Amino acid sequence: MAERYVGARVPRSEDARLLTGRALFVDDVQLDGMLHVAFVRSEHAHGRLRGVDAAAARRHPGVVAVYTAADLGDYWKPGPLLVPPPPIPDLIFHACTQVPLARDKVRHVGEPVAMIVAESRYVAEDAAADVIVDIDPLPAVVDLEAAMAPGAPRVHEHLASNLAAHVVQRTGDYDAARAGAHLVVRRRFHYDRGLSAAIENRCVVAQWDPRAEELTVWDTTQAPIPIRNGLAAMLGLSESQVRVVAPFIGGGFGPKIMMYYPEEVLVPWAAIRLGRPVKWAEDRHENFFATTQERGQVHDAELAVAKDGRILGVRDVFLHDTGAYDPYGLTVPINSQCTLLGPYDVPAYDTEFTAVFTTKPIVTPVRGAGRQHGVFVMERLLDIAARDLGLDRLAIRRRNYLSRDRFPHDHHILFQDSGPLVYDSGDYAPALEQAAGLIGYDRFIREEQPRLRAAGRHVGIGIVSYIEGTGIGPYEGARVTIEPSGHVRVATGVGTQGQGHFTAFAQIVADVLGVAIERVHVVTGDTREFHWGTGTFASRGAVVAGTACHAAATKVRERIGEVASRLFGVSADQLEVADGRVRVRGTDRSIDLGALSAQSNPLRGAVRPGTEPGLEATAYYGPDRGSTASGVHALLLEVDPETAMVEILKYVVVHDCGRLINPMLVEGQVQGGVAHGIGNAFYEQLVWDANGQLQNASLMDYLLPTATEVPRVETAHRETASPLNPIGLKGVGEAGCIPTGAAFAQALEDALADYHIEITEIPLSPDRLFALLQRTTPERRNLVVVEGDFLFHLPRRTVWDALQDPALLVRALPGGMQLERSGESSYDGLMKVGVGPVTAAEFTVRVTILDQEPPVRFGMVVDGRSALGFTRGSAQVTLTEGPEGTTMRYRAELQIGGRIAGLGQRLLDTASRLITRQGLEVLHRELATRAGREGPA
C-alpha cells in the first residue's frame, strides 16, 4: 500500500489542546482536599546533619505534617542503581544513590532535609522557615582534580576516596600509533555544567483512593512505567494498584527520567499516610538544586596523525563530575567515550575516565548526555591538527571518514547499553559537502573572509561532524485497536514531552492500516493504558516505540485479513485495505473497518477457537543495539573583540536520522537542539564558589538563550536508512545540541585568527571570551587602529589618481620616504620614523593593494620592518563624492612589535593618528596646488 503520512509534514494533533490552555500538565491537577508540600533543603554543600527541630513548624497553623528522615522508618532507603555499568574488564564502580531525606550527612546544597505538608503552598513555605536544621559544615568538594587529590574531604566516607568509577577501554595499539605519528596534538579540555532548564519545573501529585485501594500519581516523568513499578515495590502495593500518569510534560531534556527523585518517593507515601491528595510543585529556585544536571568533565586528550592528516590513534583520559550520588551509573561518561570516535576511522583508541563524587547536585543525562563532550574533544583536536599540518579543516575530516562500505562498523568497545559500539549505517562525506555548500565554505574562505578581515571585521566559519548513538533498547510496546466507530486507538508506554509523538505514531499506524490520520488517537504516558515499557530517553521514542507501533499495526492488519477473508469467503491475498475499508480486489464487496471490528466482537454466536475477539494487537520492539544518526553543523559568526559579543550570522545543519517520519517534527527537534547547544556554548554555566554554593541560581543570572541570540537554522535532511528496523528510523531528539559547542569554538577561533586564541573550554561567555582576549600575545595588544574621515575639496577622480601615484604619495609621508612599484599591485619603500623617545629608524615597507574598485575603494596590506621592531596590518580606503568634494574614509589596523612596541599603546595611537593626519594634509595641499596650476577640472 502506498504510504501517505510517513515522510510528510503532518501538522500535530496535540496542538489544539496546548494552544487553548486545555492541555493537562501535572501542576494543573487540582483535587478536593489537596495538601501542598514545601521541602526544607540543606543550605550547606557538605556537612554533618546534627539534628532537625521541626517542633515550631508542626505547630504552625495550617500545617498537617512535617517529616524528617527519622519519621520515614523503614521507608527510608537509598534509591536503586538505575543503570548498572557495562561488563567492561577491570571496571570499578561504587554505587552511592540518593536518599529521600538526608539523615546523617548533607552532600549538596538543596538536598532535602524535611518535608512540610500544609493546607497551601504559602503556609508550607512559611512553616519551612520555622524548621531549625543543625549542620556542622565540612569542606566542600567542588573542583574535580582537587576532589581526587590525596587527603581531599570525602563525599561518601565509607569509600577510600571520591572515586565513583574508573573505566578503561582500548582498541588497537595506541602507543605504536603514537610512535609512528608525524604529529601528536595534546590538549586539556574543560566542559562545565549547565541546566536542562525545561520551562516546566518538576511536579508530583498523588491521590490514594481508599475504596478502590488504588494510588494515582501524576508525575512530570519521562518514564511513567518504571516509576509505577518502583513506587509499587517501595510502598508494598501490587503494580496494578498504582497508576502513574505523565500527562503533557513541559519539556524533559533528560532530568525528568531520573528515578526516583526524593520528592516523587515522598509525595505518594504522604498521600497514603494522610489519606488526602498531596501536591509538590518545584519552584525555579529549587530546580537549580533539586533537579539533576550535567556536563562537568576535564579531558586530557591527544591525537596522533600521519603527515597527510590520517588519524592513527586517540588517547583520552578524563574526569567526570557525577555530583553527590550516581544513580544513573555510567551512561554519561560512556557516551562521552563512545561518541568521541565520531564518524571517523580511528584504528587505535585508548580511553580512560574517572567519575568523581562532588558536593554538587546529582548528574544524570541532559540532552546530549555526554556525547557533546566527546564531539568537542575530537573536533577540536582535528582542528588543531589541521592547522599544524597546514591542512584545510574539511580536508582532514574527509580524509578520516568511515566510507559507506564500512558498515556495520564495530569499534570494539562497549556502549552505554552494554552492547558493542557498532554503527549500523552511515554516509558521512556527502553530508560534509552538502553543509559546506549550504554555508558557502569555499567562497567564504577564498573571497569573503579576506575582504571582511581587511575591513577590520572578525567573521569566522565553523564546520564539524558528529554521530549520535540513538534508539537503544531494551524495548517498547504498543497496542493498536480498531474500535467499532472506526477510530483507531494507539497506546504506548513512553512519556512524551513535546516531541510530537502523538502525531508521529499516528502517521505510522494510519499508513499501515490505510486509514485517515484524523481517525487515529494516540495515548501515551498513562500506565493504565499501557504498562510495559521503559521511557523516553536516548533519542529513542520515535525509533523504539514508533517501531512497536508499526509492528502492532501490522499485526492488526493481519487480523483484518483473517476476519475479512472469513467474512467474504476469499483468501487474504485477495483483499485490499484502504480509506478505512477492506475490500475484495476487483469487486464492489467491502466493509468499513469499524463494522468489521464490531463483527469480530459479537454479542452472540461464537468467536472461533484459537482466535481472539476484536481488531486489536499488541507488539513489542527491542533492538539488539541502537542506530547511529549523524550530521554536520556549520555556522558563520561575527565577534566584536572590543565587547566580546558574538552574533551568529548563519547556521546550517545537515542531518541524517535515517528515514524521516515527519520532517517538520525533525526540523523542530534540530532547531531546539541548536538553541540548547548555543546556550551551552556561550551563555549557560552553573557557577559554584569554593564552598559549593551556586552563584547564579536564578534565570536572571543563569542566561538561557532568547529569540535575539538564537539564529535561524537552515536544515537539510539526508536519509541513510537504518537496517535495524522496518521503517529505517534513527533518533533525532538530542542531535541539535551535540556538535554546537565544537562548531562554535572553531568559528570563534577562525574569527579571531589574528588573536591566536585557542578555545579548549565550554561554556564560554562574553566575559570569559573577553578575558581570553586580554591574555593574548603582546603584539596583539599593541594594535594600532587609525581611522577617520578627510575631506578633499577636489573631484574623486583626482584624489583616486593621486593615490595611485607613488611619486606623489612619497611627499605625503614622513621621513623622506622612497616608494617604488615592485609588482602589479605592490610597492616597496623605505621610510624613516621616530616616535617619542625612540630615535628615528629606517623601515623597509611593502604595501600590497587588494580589492581595488576604482575610483571608490581599495584595501592594502602593509608590512614594515626595522631594527627597532615591526609593523604589519591592513588598511581600507573609501572615497565618496559629495557637493563639497571627496570624502576619504580610512581605517588601518597595524600591529606593532619589537622595541617600538614598548612605547605603549597610547603613544603609538597618538603618533599614528598624527602621522596619518599630517600626511593627508600634505597630500591635500599638494593636490590643491597642482589643481590650481592646471585649472579647474
Add this chain to the structure above:
Amino acid sequence: MTDRVPIQVAVNGQRRAGEVEPRLLLSDFLRQDLGLTGTHVGCEHGVCGACTVLLDGDAVRSCLMLAVQADGHDVTTVEGLTPPGAGDALHPLQAAFHESHALQCGFCTPGILMTMIPFLQDHPAPDEREIREALAGNLCRCTGYQNIVEAVRLAASRRAVPTPAEGARG
C-alpha cells in the same frame, strides 16, 4: 493567617469575585482559585514569561503581580482567546502557531501568545528583528524560536489579529 481581601476582576469578560490573601500572586489566583490553568508558571521571578496575561489589554507577568492589584481590572488569559465551547476552533494567532509548528511541549506557549497579541496590535506588520525583540522576554527551551517567529509573521501577514477576548465577550 492574614486577613483576606475581597476582590473583583473581569476575567475573560466574566466578573469573578474572590476573597484572597493580600500576598496571593495573580498567577495563583487565576490557576488555583479560578481554575484557569492555561496560564503557566515557569520561574516566579518574571524572567520566563510563561505566566503572561493581559491586564487591561497590556501584557503583564501574572507571577509578578498580586491578585489584589488586579481588583477592578480586566484580565485576559489564554482561555479567553477562544470562546467557551469552541472546541478546537482557534484564534488566528493560535492557528498560525499550529500551522508553523511553533510549539513543542507547549508549556511556554500561552505566555508567548499573550505577549504577541498586544505586540501585533501595536505592530501590525513587524519585521523579523522586531518580532525577535518582542519575543526576547519569553523563554522557550524546545523550539529555538524560529517557528515562533514564522508563526507571528504568518499571523501578521494575514492581518487578522482581532482583539484578544472579542470572541469571549461577544
